[in-house]
Amino acid sequence: MRSARVVVSVLVLAYALAVVLVLPRSGPLITSYARASDAAQALALVCGLALLGAGLLTLWERPRDALGPVALAAGAAWFATDWVGWEGGPPLARSLGMVLAPLLPALLLQLASPPRPLVVAGYAATAAVSLGLALFRDPFEDERCWSNCTDNVFLARADEPVARVLGGLSVGIAIVLGLALVATTVRRLAGASPTGRRALWPLLAPLAIAGAAGAGYALALSVAVEDPRRTGFAALYLIRAVALTGVAAGLVWIATRARRTRAAVARVAAARAVPLRDVLAQALRDPALEVAYPLPGSDRTVDARGRPAALGGSGRALTRIVRSGRPVAIVSHDATLLDGPELEREIGAAARLAVDNERLEAVVRAHVEDLRASRARIVESGDLARRRLERDLHDGAQQRLLALSFELRLAQAGAQGGVAAALTEAAGEAQASLDELRELAHGIYPAILAEAGLEAALQTLAEAAPLPVELGDITGERFPASVETAAYLLVAAAVEEAGGHLSVAVRRDGRLLRISLADGRGGPAAAARRLADRVGALGGRIDVHGGAVVAELPCA
Known part of the structure; x- marks a missing residue:
């Protein structure tokens, strides 16, 4: 791969040297735009040599990228018009220039990286027309000829009608390719991300200008005879030359940017304290x-x-x-x-x-993370089983005891003596069993928690508590069932363990639900130890400070 790049570099340098030393300077006989003035000659050299230099740099910096070879070909095609106008030069050089010069629009289109079929179609149409002109156009018989009116070593049979049609097709293809180049660059810049736009605009912006100038030049050819001394043609040539110099600068910027990026990526190992993602994001x-x-x-x-x-x-x-x-x-x-x-x-x-x-x-x-998720699923499954058990007790055994108590009271109303006393005692036992079952079901899972939320459930718990429970700031917001259940059970456990007055606060803090418990005697700390696994399974944590406990549960 390296040897191939060396060979290509030698050939390109030889070509550039030939352009500088062999091509004629400006003079009285104008056979190319470069010969129209010293300024045009200088601009033509700068533009072509810039494309060749940028192509070489890109070829060495990004050998797997097509940008380098295409830029080199574009530079060669740019100078091809000067070879055509080399009055007195070798006929083969002038004839090759006529074949290669029309390829420039297709090469510029490939630099913009449009869809591959469009590039292939552009090359195919341009090559077919150029070869047709080489075979059938006799420059001496061309009434619009101004650059090379004598030499065409590829001429097989002079056919002026065919050459005229092919000439019209060549102009039409140049217009289409120029407009396609403008559309492609605009589409790519509009659809790119901000990062991509910053990386692409130094190349795509001058390509768009070159495409517009190329289309304008071809359109001018369709309505007027080409003459480098006319203001319109000269202006389009200058705009095109400046734009292509900008294309070369954009290629250099991309190539040097790739080198800087590689150098930044190469420093990843030295920045091990920083996450790899952050290092690469900054480098790229x-x-x-x-x-x-x-x-x-x-x-x-x-x-x-x-x-x-x-x-x-x-x-x-x-x-x-x-x-x-x-x-x-x-x-x-x-x-x-x-x-x-x-x-x-x-x-x-x-x-x-x-x-x-x-x-x-x-x-x-x-x-x-998988283990934590597994623990969370186990907790949620346990809570679901608790809710199902509470519902079964409420809808099953509790309802049957309630019906039995009602039947005993009805029987008691019509009984006398010892039977009435026995029924009264049985009814009392049934009611006591019903009350105990209700307490058991509520302890398994309070139905009010699912129906009315954490605030209502804690108020009910505080009212039924055997000790003073002060509810401070209690949020009325609803949260996932697993979060509400963990918070409720933590407060319920603190009520069981508290040795005196218990203060409770539950509030949302961003993405966390914060539960604060304190009784001054360490009861909440004992409750925290009992519920630590449940809280941890949900991705939360519990902090104990003396007799106070602060638990945090993810709630968003």
Whole structure:
């Protein structure tokens, strides 16, 4: 690969040297735009040499990218018009110039990276028309000829009607390709992310101007005879030359940006204290960049915190970092940044340890997250069973005891003597059993918690408590059933353990539900120990400070 780049570089340098040394300067016989004036000659040289230099730089910095070879071809095509106008030069050089010069619009279109079929169609149409003109156009018989009116070594048979039709097609193709170039650049800039727009505009903006100037030049050819001395044609040439110089500058900016990006990525290993995602996002100037790690034996991917990671999206590219044939990390980044193989190579060389360490941490954290989720499901299943048991007691045994108590009272009303006394005692026992069953069902799961929420359930608990319970700031907001149940059970346990006056506060603080308990004797601390696993299973935590307890539960 390197030897091929060396060969290409030598050939390009030889071509550039030939342009500088061989092509004639401005003079009285104007056979090209460059010969119209010294300023036009200087601008033509700067534009073409800038394209060749930018193409070489891009070829060395991004060897897998097509931008470099296409830019080199564009530079060669730009100078082709000067070869055509080389009065007294070798006929072969002038004839080759006539074939190559029309390819410039198609080359510029490829630099803008439109859909591949459009580029292929542009090349195919341009090549077909150029070859047709080479075979059937005799410059000497062309009444519109002004640049090369003598030489065409490829002429097979002079056919002026065919050449005239092909000439019209060539102008039409140039107009279409110029407008397609403008539309492509506008579409890409409009559809790119802010990061992609910052990366693309130095190249796409001058390409759009070059496309508009090229379309304008072709349109002028369709209505007037070409003459470099006419203001309109000269102005379009100058605009096009300046725009193409800007294209070369954009290519240089992209190539040097790729070098800076690679250097920044290469410093990942030295920034191990910073998460890999943050380092790469800063290096690639892509704040939306994400890094995910595949879990062994699973199709899931997680981020550095062990949470499920969703990658991809419009305008995003996925680059897999591979170790021993298996992916160890996936980077989701803007598609306009470093290409996948280049990014993988840079990360693989510079951040091997960082990737591996963070991947192991992510896997461990994912397992911890799975364990926490499993605990939460167990708690939720237990709460569901409690609610089902409470409902079964209420709808089943409790209703039957209530019916039995009612039947005993009816029988008591019509009984006398010892039978009446026995029925009264039985009715009392049935009522006592009913009251105990109600208390048991309420202790298993208070129905009011599901029906009216945490605030109403705590008020009922405070009213029935055997000790003074002061309810402070109690939120009336509803929360997930598992959160409300954990908060209620924590307060209920504190009521059981409290040795005196108990103060309770429940309020929302952002994404957390904060429960504060205090009795001055350490009762809430004992309750906290009993409920610590339940709170932890929901991702919460409990802090004990002396006799006071503060529990926090995620509620959003």
